[in-house]
Amino acid sequence: MTSDAIKQFVEDARAVSVEETAKVMKLTFKRSGVEHPQPCPNCGGTDTFAFNTSKNKWNCRAGGIGGNDGIGMAAHCHDLDVRTRKGLLEACEIVLGRSMPDEAERESEEERAARLERLEQRRLQNEADAAARADTQADYREKERNKARGIYRPLDDLRTSRLKHGRLYLGRRCAGYPDATWLRVGADVTYWHGQDERGGPVALYSGPAMVAPFIGPDLDLIGCHITWIDLDRPPKYRPIFYGLTTEGAKAGLVPWVFGDPAASAEDLSDGLYELLPSKKMRGSKKGGLIPIAGHPDEQRWVGGEGIENGVAFGEWEGWRADTFYFAAGDLGNLAGPAEASSRFAHPALKKLDAKGVLRPAMVQGPVPKRDQDADDAMWVGDQVDELVLLADGDSERVMTAAAMARARARHARSGRLIPIVWPQTGCDFSKMAAEAEAGT
Incomplete structure (x- = not known):
C-alpha cells in the first residue's frame, strides 16, 4: 500500500518541468532558443537528444523515446525503468533533488552498482564512438582538401x-x-x-x-x-548541365549526357531532370x-x-x-x-x-x-x-x-x-x- 508521503513525493516530481529537471541534471542549455540538442547521457551520439523548454518536451532519437515530463527524461538519462516502483521513485528523487521517504522501496546497492556500471560502460563506448567519428570526418575532410589541391596546383x-x-x-x-x-x-x-x-x-x-x-x-x-x-x-x-532526378529514374528515363539536347521545360517542371550548377x-x-x-x-x-x-x-x-x-x-x-x-x-x-x-x-x-x-x-x-x-x-x-x-x-x-x-x-x-x- 502506497503511503501519503510517497504519493506526495511522486506528485511533487510530476510538477517539475522539463526545463527545471534539465537544470537539476546539469544538462546543456544553448545560449538562446528553446530547443537544446546534445549527446544523450544514456545513448551517446552528437545531437541525438534534445529538450524543448517552450513545449515542455524531450526526445531521444537514438533511443526512440521521448515525453513531456521531467520524470521520464531523468529515467531515460539514468537508465531507470519507470514501469517499476523502484525505477519511478529513483527518477523522482533525481528530479526533486531530495531523498525519497524512508518507507519507499529503493534500489539495492547491487542494483545501483550494476546500473551505474552500465552507464559508465556506455559513456566510455560513446566517447570511443565519438572519437572514431571525428577521426573519420577528419580523414574525409583531408582527402577532400587534397583533391582540391590536386585540381588547383597543377x-x-x-x-x-x-x-x-x-x-x-x-x-x-x-x-x-x-x-x-x-x-x-x-x-x-x-x-x-x-x-x-x-x-x-x-x-x-x-x-x-x-x-x-x-x-x-x-x-x-x-x-x-x-x-x-x-x-x-x-x-x-x-x-549548361542537366542531371537525372530520382523521379526521372523511376519513370525510366536515362541520365543526360553532355552533348544531348537540353532537357525539356516539361521534364524540368515535372522534376524528372534538374538544372545542375x-x-x-x-x-x-x-x-x-x-x-x-x-x-x-x-x-x-x-x-x-x-x-x-x-x-x-x-x-x-x-x-x-x-x-x-x-x-x-x-x-x-x-x-x-x-x-x-x-x-x-x-x-x-x-x-x-x-x-x-x-x-x-x-x-x-x-x-x-x-x-x-x-x-x-x-x-x-x-x-x-x-x-x-x-x-x-x-x-x-x-x-x-x-x-x-x-x-x-x-x-x-x-x-x-x-x-x-x-x-x-x-x-x-x-x-x-x-x-x-x-x-x-
Whole structure:
C-alpha cells in the first residue's frame, strides 16, 4: 500500500518541468532558443537528444523515446525503468533533488552498482564512438582538401596562361581581370556528377574552367572553387548541365549526357531532370575565403559572395594597391548563421506550409548567432580597418539585405569601417561592368 508521503513525493516530481529537471541534471542549455540538442547521457551520439523548454518536451532519437515530463527524461538519462516502483521513485528523487521517504522501496546497492556500471560502460563506448567519428570526418575532410589541391596546383595562372578562356571569361563578365596569381585556369577540368552501377563517380563533362583557391587564416589551401566556361553561351558564358532526378529514374528515363539536347521545360517542371550548377566547390569552404587580388595582410578588404562581382569592382576602382580583393563563395559563408530570435516574416513572399496553408516566408534575421563557431563564416584579418562588403543586387532583396546586415554585425570590430555597397537594382556589379564595357 502506497503511503501519503510517497504519493506526495511522486506528485511533487510530476510538477517539475522539463526545463527545471534539465537544470537539476546539469544538462546543456544553448545560449538562446528553446530547443537544446546534445549527446544523450544514456545513448551517446552528437545531437541525438534534445529538450524543448517552450513545449515542455524531450526526445531521444537514438533511443526512440521521448515525453513531456521531467520524470521520464531523468529515467531515460539514468537508465531507470519507470514501469517499476523502484525505477519511478529513483527518477523522482533525481528530479526533486531530495531523498525519497524512508518507507519507499529503493534500489539495492547491487542494483545501483550494476546500473551505474552500465552507464559508465556506455559513456566510455560513446566517447570511443565519438572519437572514431571525428577521426573519420577528419580523414574525409583531408582527402577532400587534397583533391582540391590536386585540381588547383597543377593549373596555370589565369593572367599568363596560353589558355585564354579565363581572361576572356572575366573580360566579358567583368570588363577585365586582376594582375594577380590567385586565379588559375585549366583546359580539361572534369565535372563529376552521379554514380555508375558500381557506385563510382561519373564524369559528366571535361572542359575549360577557372579555378580559385579557398584559403584559411594561415593562407593554406583548404578547398577550391571551379567555374566551367563556355564562351559561346552569353551572357553568363558558362555551359549548361542537366542531371537525372530520382523521379526521372523511376519513370525510366536515362541520365543526360553532355552533348544531348537540353532537357525539356516539361521534364524540368515535372522534376524528372534538374538544372545542375556550372560552379562547384571541392574540399572545405567553411570559414575560408577566395582571394582574388592583393594580399590578406592589407588593412583594406573588398569582397562579397562571388568572384565576378569582386573582379568587376576591382576593375572599377583600379585594383588599389592597398586593398585585398576576395569572395566568400556564398552568402552563408559571408554572413554566418543568424540568431533564431531575429527571424522575421518576409513582407511579400509566401510559401505553403506542411498543411498546404500559404504563409509568409521566414527570413534569417540581421543578428548573428551568439554561440557560433569562429569558422561558421569567412575569416577576416584582425588588422583590417576597412571592410567593404559588396551586395548582390539581382538576388532577393530582403533576404540579401538581412544577410549583409548580419555580415556587418558579425565582422564588426572597434574602429573598423564596414560599408555595404549595392549595385543598381536588379543588377550585380559584373553585369554593370559588362554593360558599361559594351556601351549599353
